[in-house]
Amino acid sequence: MYSRTTDDYQSMSKAGIEVIVQPSFWLGSPRTTVGTFEDYWEHMISFETQRSKEFGIDHYVCISVNPKESTARPLALNALKAMSEYIDRDRVVAIGEIGYNLINDLEDELFQMQLDIATDKKMLTMIHLPHVNKKEGLKRTESVLKNKSLLDMTNKILIDHNTEETIEKTLEIGCWAGLTVYPVTKLSPSRAIDIIEKNGLEKIMINSSADWGVSDPLSVPKVAEEMKKRGFRTSDIEKVTFYNAFEFYKQSTKFLWRP
């Protein structure tokens, strides 16, 4: 929501959205100082929570040095040090998004350091899959989880931006699987529903892209509408567009929203 207007909040409220979780994302242009990370986290935790409240929407945050911003040195490492001040704040329900974007060693360093923070703090983790070379990104993610003995902690890990290429593997690993829906590019509503038809409803959650590019914070209600047209049961629609995400995030003691 950092990149969106109050018009978006208004439409989201009208579409029935009652609670949102916003991950730390890319500023849109390169950050040059640790201060912009700090201002961003503070803005999300306090200002954005208040802004969404004005539209009747409860707002939570995942905090991280984003994969796309994790290759700068020494900036990314300094930002990570500064992040410790924000992790224990109210509203921060997970570490995320973290993981690979270009899939290189600099990203790997920040990914592993942030996984360690999540483990130490017993926090939920949200992992980003790259938009290109997804299979390779997932393979490397799995080996990191394995090396860190996290494969028995998969109920606390969400792997996001799955497609037809990765969904089976993500579910096989045992993690929660996010399908990030875009209006046209990447994953459209109908493609996301095809994936659900093929792979079932367990541990899969739909989320809306809402970023600097062509994206739509109403993707979740649009998928729900499309599922209804295709004849899915209401309880099944609610499971993938809401309750699975709820089951995941309510594992955080700071996630207070209840139906």
Ligand SMILES: [Zn+2]
């Ligand atoms: Zn992402």
